Amino acid sequence: MTPLLLAASGAVVVGGVLCVTARDVRLIVSGLVLALIAGPLLVDPLPTAGPMAAGLVAALLAGDLAWLALRDRPAAATGARPGARIGWVPEMLLAVTAFVVGLSLGHDPGAPFSGLGAGDLARGAALALLVLALPQVLVGASSGRIGAGVLLLVAAALLGRGALGGSPSPLESLVAALLEVAAAGSVAVVLGLAPGHRPEGHRIAPPAVDPPSRPNAGVAPAPFTRDRRSARDTRPSAGSDRAPDPLPDRTSYRRAGRAADPLAERSAGRKPNRAAER
Amino acid sequence: MNLVVFATACFLAAALSLAARRSDRLSVTIGLIGLLAALLLALAWDTSTPQRVAQESVGGDPFLRLFLVNGLLATLLLTLLGVTVSPPSSAAAAEASAATDRPAGAGLRGLVELPSAALIVFGSAAIALSVTSPMAALLAAVAAGFAAPLGFGLGRASAPLPRIAIGALRNLAVAAAIVIIATSTLVAMADPLGGEPFAVGLAFVGVAGAVFLRLGSIPFHRLVVAPTVNGVSLAVPLLIAWAPIVLVIVAMAVLGAGLPALELPLSMERSVVLAAAAISILLGAAVAAVQDDIHHLVAYSVVAQSGFVLLAVATFDPPPWAAARVWLLVFGLTTTALVGWALALHATIGSARLDDLAGWTRRSPGLAVALVAIVVASLGLPGLAVFDARRELVGDALAGPLGSVVVIGGYVAVVAYARLLWVGFGAPSAAVIAARDWRVRRPVVEPDRPVASASAGPPIAAGSNPNRRLTGSPAGLADRGITSPGARSTDLGRSSRAISRRDPTSTARGGRASETAPATAAIPTRGPDRSARAELARIEVIIRRWVGANVAPAAAALVLGLALLSVLAALGIPNVRQAAAADRPVPLAGSPISGSNPLPSISLQPVASP
Numbered sequence: 001m002t003p004l005l006l007a008a009s010g011a012v013v014v015g016g017v018l019c020v021t022a023r024d025v026r027l028i029v030s031g032l033v034l035a036l037i038a039g040p041l042l043v044d045p046l047p048t049a050g051p052m053a054a055g056l057v058a059a060l061l062a063g064d065l066a067w068l069a070l071r072d073r074p075a076a077a078t079g080a081r082p083g084a085r086i087g088w089v090p091e092m093l094l095a096v097t098a099f100v101v102g103l104s105l106g107h108d109p110g111a112p113f114s115g116l117g118a119g120d121l122a123r124g125a126a127l128a129l130l131v132l133a134l135p136q137v138l139v140g141a142s143s144g145r146i147g148a149g150v151l152l153l154v155a156a157a158l159l160g161r162g163a164l165g166g167s168p169s170p171l172e173s174l175v176a177a178l179l180e181v182a183a184a185g186s187v188a189v190v191l192g193l194a195p196g197h198r199p200e201g202h203r204i205a206p207p208a209v210d211p212p213s214r215p216n217a218g219v220a221p222a223p224f225t226r227d228r229r230s231a232r233d234t235r236p237s238a239g240s241d242r243a244p245d246p247l248p249d250r251t252s253y254r255r256a257g258r259a260a261d262p263l264a265e266r267s268a269g270r271k272p273n274r275a276a277e278r
Numbered sequence: 279m280n281l282v283v284f285a286t287a288c289f290l291a292a293a294l295s296l297a298a299r300r301s302d303r304l305s306v307t308i309g310l311i312g313l314l315a316a317l318l319l320a321l322a323w324d325t326s327t328p329q330r331v332a333q334e335s336v337g338g339d340p341f342l343r344l345f346l347v348n349g350l351l352a353t354l355l356l357t358l359l360g361v362t363v364s365p366p367s368s369a370a371a372a373e374a375s376a377a378t379d380r381p382a383g384a385g386l387r388g389l390v391e392l393p394s395a396a397l398i399v400f401g402s403a404a405i406a407l408s409v410t411s412p413m414a415a416l417l418a419a420v421a422a423g424f425a426a427p428l429g430f431g432l433g434r435a436s437a438p439l440p441r442i443a444i445g446a447l448r449n450l451a452v453a454a455a456i457v458i459i460a461t462s463t464l465v466a467m468a469d470p471l472g473g474e475p476f477a478v479g480l481a482f483v484g485v486a487g488a489v490f491l492r493l494g495s496i497p498f499h500r501l502v503v504a505p506t507v508n509g510v511s512l513a514v515p516l517l518i519a520w521a522p523i524v525l526v527i528v529a530m531a532v533l534g535a536g537l538p539a540l541e542l543p544l545s546m547e548r549s550v551v552l553a554a555a556a557i558s559i560l561l562g563a564a565v566a567a568v569q570d571d572i573h574h575l576v577a578y579s580v581v582a583q584s585g586f587v588l589l590a591v592a593t594f595d596p597p598p599w600a601a602a603r604v605w606l607l608v609f610g611l612t613t614t615a616l617v618g619w620a621l622a623l624h625a626t627i628g629s630a631r632l633d634d635l636a637g638w639t640r641r642s643p644g645l646a647v648a649l650v651a652i653v654v655a656s657l658g659l660p661g662l663a664v665f666d667a668r669r670e671l672v673g674d675a676l677a678g679p680l681g682s683v684v685v686i687g688g689y690v691a692v693v694a695y696a697r698l699l700w701v702g703f704g705a706p707s708a709a710v711i712a713a714r715d716w717r718v719r720r721p722v723v724e725p726d727r728p729v730a731s732a733s734a735g736p737p738i739a740a741g742s743n744p745n746r747r748l749t750g751s752p753a754g755l756a757d758r759g760i761t762s763p764g765a766r767s768t769d770l771g772r773s774s775r776a777i778s779r780r781d782p783t784s785t786a787r788g789g790r791a792s793e794t795a796p797a798t799a800a801i802p803t804r805g806p807d808r809s810a811r812a813e814l815a816r817i818e819v820i821i822r823r824w825v826g827a828n829v830a831p832a833a834a835a836l837v838l839g840l841a842l843l844s845v846l847a848a849l850g851i852p853n854v855r856q857a858a859a860a861d862r863p864v865p866l867a868g869s870p871i872s873g874s875n876p877l878p879s880i881s882l883q884p885v886a887s888p
Contacts, residue, residue: 050332130455137448146444150451157458161413164462171332172414175405179421182398183451186424189391190443 004041005121011038012125012159013095016132019148021088025070028144032151033063035129036180039159042125043167044118051173058177062151062184069188070144095128102127123163129156147187154183280329281336281408284319284346288401291315292394296428302390306361309393313354316397320346320404336408340857341603345407346400348607349520352614352843353396359618359836360392360512362825363625391428392512398425399516403524412532416461419525420454423492426521429513442504446517449501453491457525460484461532479547482537482594485529486551489591492522493584495558503577512621518580519613523606526587534597551592552675556684559585563690567697570632572623575694576616582691583609583656586668589675589684601670603858608664608847612656615840619648622833627713632698637706639699641715644834646702648841653695655844657688663850718831720824 011034018031036059040047047055102124103116129152136149158176162168168176291312298305323346325338402422406415427446460481494502502518537544562582569575587609590602624630626642639646658665672685825832847854 137451143444146448150447153451153455157455160455160459161462164459165413165465168413169332169334169411171334171336171409172411172417174332175409175414175417175421178402178405179417179424179454182402182421182424183454186427186450187447189428190447 005044005118008038008041009099009121009125011035012042012155013099013128016129016152017088017092017095019152020132020136020145021091025067025144028148029063029067029070032066032148033059035152035155036062039125039155040162040173040176042118042122042159043162045167047167047173048170051168051170051177054174054177055180058180062180065181065184065188066147066151066191069147069191091132095132098131099124099128119163119166122159126156126159126163129153129159143191147191150187151180151183154180280323280327281338281404282329282331284316284323284404285401287319288312288316288397288404292397292401292425295394295397296391299390305390306357306393309390309397310354310357312397313350313357313393316400317347317350317354320350331409334410334414336410338404338408340853341607342404342407344852344854344857345523345607345610346404348611348843348847349400349403350396352611352840353392353400353516353520355836355839355843356512356515356614356618357392357396359622359833359840362829362832362836363621392516395425395428395513395516396520398422398428399521399524403520406524406528412465412528412535413462415528416458416525416532419521419528420450420458422524423450423454423517423521426450426513426517429516445504446501449491449498453488456484456491457488457529460488461529464532464537475542475544478537478542479544482533482544483547483550485533486547486554486588486591489522489526489529489588490554492518492525493587494518494581495554495584495588496561496581499558499562499578499581502581503574512617514577514580514617515610515614518584519610522587523610526591526606527603529591530594530597530599530602533591533594534599537594548592551588555585555588555592556676556680556687557585558582558588559684560687560690563687563694566691566694569694572620572630572632572635572698575698576620579616579656579691579694580613582688583612586671586688589671593671593675598670598674600855600858601667601674604663604667604847604850604854605671607854607858608655608667608844611840611844611847612652615648615652615655615837615844618840619645619652619837622837625833626830627709629709632701634707634709635698636701636704637710639702640706641710641713642830642834644831644838646699648834648837649695649698651838651841651845653692655841655848657692658848662848663855664848714830718828 015031015034015036015038019028019035020031022028022031037056040052040055046052103120105120105123105127133149133152133156136145137153140146140149158179291308295305295309295312298308320343323338323343325340325343328335328337330336399422402418402425406418406422409415409418427443427450460483463477463481464485491498491501494500502514505514505517559582562578562580562585566575566578566582569578586605587602590598590605620630623635623638623642623645626645627635627638629635654662655664658668668688669685672681672688675681676684846852
C-alpha cells in the first residue's frame with residue numbers, strides 16, 4: 001500500500017461524501033469529479049499514460065456535463081432540504097465504516113489490515129461509494145441527488161471491477177471512460193431539462209403565487225403547523241438568500257386553482273386534467 | 279472500413295445532432311444523415327479482417343453487420359415515421375401537441391433526440407460486439423444502455439416526463455452496477471468470493487437480474503409500460519430492445535464461457551431465472567390480451583417476448599447461441615415494428631382506445647397487413663427461422679410439461695392480435711369514420727387561410743397536423759378533443775369518401791377527391807430574386823404539404839417497411855441462420871462458438887464441490 005493509493009482511496013470517499021451531502025452545486029460537482037478522477041488510480045500497477053489521460057478527460061467531461069445541467073438550478077440539485085437527509089457527519093461515518101469493512105473483507109479476522117493492497121483499497125472505496133450512492137438512487141430527494149447517485153453508482157461498479165479483476169487493459173479503460181461520459185450525458189440531459197422533480201409527487205412546475213396573497217411572506221412559519229408549507233414556495237422569501245424550491249405542493253396548487261392539482265382530482269374521484277398535469 | 283471509423287462516425291454524428299438541438303429541423307436532419315451514413319458504413323464493414331485497437335485485436339462477425347444494418351434501418355424508418363406523424367418543430371406546436379392526447383406530440387417528444395440516441399447505441403454496440411476483452415465488451419454494452427434515455431426527448435421545455443426518464447436512469451444504474459460486479463466476479467473469481475458455489479450462483483443470478491431489469495420483464499415491466507402510457511413510444515425500442523440485446527449477447531458469451539468450466543449445476547439459481555422467464559411469457563401474453571389501449575397491448579406483448587430472451591440467458595451449458603441470436607434480431611425488429619404500428623394507427627385514427635378503433639382496417643388496410651406480418655414474424659410459423667429459434671430456446675431451457683405450457687402460453691399473444699383484428703373488422707366507430715383513409719391525395723392550398731412564415735409556423739390547434747384538414751362530424755371531432763371551425767359537417771353513417779365527393783370544396787384537379795391543406799408556409803415566388811435557397815424552401819414546403827396531406831398512407835408505408843424487415847429476419851433472409859451461427863475471426867468475450875480458443879481472456883478455474 002503506497003501513500004498514493006491511500007490518498008486516492010481517501011479522495012474517493014471524501015468526494016463521494018461531498019457529492020451526496022453538499023449544499024452548493026459547485027461542491028457537489030467537485031466531489032463527483034474528485035471521486036471519478038481518483039477511482040481509476042486504485043489499481044496496481046497504475047495505468048499507463050493513455051488510459052489515465054482518458055479517465056481524467058472523462059471525469060472532467062462528466063463533471064462539466066453535471067455542472068451545465070445544475071449550475072442554474074441549485075434547488076433541483078439539492079431538493080427541498082439542502083444537504084443530506086441525515087446530515088453530513090452520519091454520512092461520513094457510514095462511508096468510513098463501509099470503507100473499513102471493504103478493506104477487511106477477505107483478510108484474516110485476527111489481522112484484518114495486514115498486507116493491504118490496491119485491490120483491498122479499491123474494494124473499500126467501492127463499498128463506501130455504494131453505501132453513499134444507492135440511497136440517493138433509490139430514494140433521492142431531488143433529481144440532482146438522484147443523478148449524482150447514478151454517477152457515483154457507476155463509479156462504484158467500476159471500482160468494484162478493479163478490485164475484483166485488477167488493472168484493466170488499455171482498451172477497457174477507454175471503454176470505461178466512454179461509459180462514464182455516456183452516463184453523465186444521459187444524466188445531464190434528463191436532469192438539466194426536468195423541472196423540479198419529486199419522485200413521489202407531481203411532475204409539473206408549480207404555479208407562481210402572488211406575493212400579496214400570502215400574508216406571512218418573508219416570515220418564518222411556526223414549526224409543525226400547516227403554514228409550514230408556505231415556506232416551501234416557488235419564490236424566494238423576501239430578504240432570503242435561499243434558493244427557491246421548485247417542488248410543488250398541494251397548497252400552491254390549491255391557490256392556483258383546483259384543476260391544476262392531479263392528486264386532488266384523483267382523490268375527489270374525478271379524472272385528472274392531463275393537460276394541466278403536463 | 280473498420281470499427282474505429284464506424285464508431286467515430288456514429289458518435290460524431292450524434293454529437294452534432296445533439297449540439298444542433300436548438301433547431302429541431304436541423305437536429306433531425308443531421309441525425310437522419312448520420313443514421314444513413316452509419317448504415318452505409320455498416321454495409322461496407324469488412325468484418326472478416328481483425329484489427330488492432332488499443333493493443334488488442336478486435337473484429338466482428340457476419341451477425342454484427344446484420345445486427346447493425348437491421349437496427350439502423352429500423353431506427354431510420356421509425357424516425358421517418360415520427361417525422362411523418364409529427365407537427366412542425368416549433369415550441370408552440372410542441373406545446374399544443376403536448377396539451378392533447380394526440381400522437382403527434384408523442385412523436386415529437388422523442389423524435390429530435392431519437393437519431394442521436396440510436397447512433398450512440400449502435401456505435402457502442404459495435405464496440406461491444408467487436409472487442410475481445412469480456413469486461414470491455416460489457417462496459418460498452420452498459421454504455422449503450424445509458425444512451426437510450428436520450429430518446430425520451432427531453433430536449434425542450436414542453437417535455438413533461440422527468441419521472442419516467444429518471445426511473446429509467448435508476449433502472450439503468452442499478453442494472454449496470456449489478457452486471458459489472460457480477461461479471462467481474464465470474465471473470466476474475468478473485469478473493470474472497472472465488473471458488474464459492476454460492477458466490478458463483480449469486481453472480482449468475484445477478485447477471486440474469488440485470489438482464490431482467492434492462493428488458494423490462496415482469497416484475498420490472500414498468501420500464502416498458504410507463505413510457506407507452508405517456509406516449510413516448512419512440513424511445514421504447516432503443517430502451518428495451520436494441521440496447522439490452524447487446525447486453526444479452528455479451529452476458530450469454532460470458533456465462534456460456536465461464537459457468538460450464540466450473541461444473542456447477544446451479545439448479546436452484548437456474549430454476550429461479552427460468553420461473554421468472556416463464557412468468558413473463560405467460561403473464562405478458564395474458565395481460566396483453568385484455569388491454570383496451572393499443573400502446574399497452576404492444577408493451578405487454580413486448581414483455582412476453584422478452585421472456586424468451588431470458589430463457590436464452592438461463593441456458594448456458596451449452597448456450598443456444600445461434601437460436602438466441604436469431605431470436606434477438608427478430609425481437610428487436612418486431613418491437614420496433616410494433617411500436618411504429620401503434621404510433622401510425624394512433625396517428626391515423628386519432629385514438630388508441632379499442633372502442634374508438636372499431637373498423638380501423640377499413641381505413642388502414644396497409645396497417646392491417648403490417649400487423650399480420652409482424653405477428654407472423656414475432657410468433658413464427660413452421661419452417662421459419664424464428665419458429666425454430668423459439669422452439670429451440672424453450673426446448674433447451676425447459677423440458678417436460680412446463681416446456682409445453684410455455685410453448686403454448688407464448689402463443690396466447692395471438693389472442694391479443696386477433697382481438698385487434700376482430701375489432702378492426704367490426705362496424706366503424708365515429709372516430710374511424712372521421713379519420714382519413716389510406717389513399718394518396720393531392721394537397722390543395724386553401725385560399726381563404728392566412729399565409730404564414732415558413733420558418734415559424736403558427737401554433738397548431740389541438741395538436742393536429744398543420745397540413746391536415748380535419749374531416750368528420752362535429753360530434754366525432756369533439757369526442758377526439760378537436761374543434762375546428764373549418765371541419766365539415768357530416769352524418770356518422772357516411773364514409774369520408776362519400777363526404778369528399780359531395781363536398782365541392784374537397785374536389786379539385788380533375789375531380790379527384792383531394793385533401794384540403796392550409797397554407798402554413800409561403801412558397802417563394804418565381805422572379806429575378808429567386809435564389810437556390812428559396813428554391814430549396816419551396817421544395818421543402820411542397821414536400822411538407824404532400825406529407826401532411828398523406829399522413830396515413832405515408833405512415834402505413836413506413837410501417838410496412840418495418841414489418842417487411844421483421845418478416846425477412848424471421849424467414850432467415852439474408853443468411854440470418856448462417857450469420858447467427860457463424861464463427862468470429864476474433865473470439866468475442868470467450869465466445870463458446872470460437873472454436874479452438876474459446877476462452878482467450880477468461881481464467882476460470884474449476885473448483886471442487888465442498
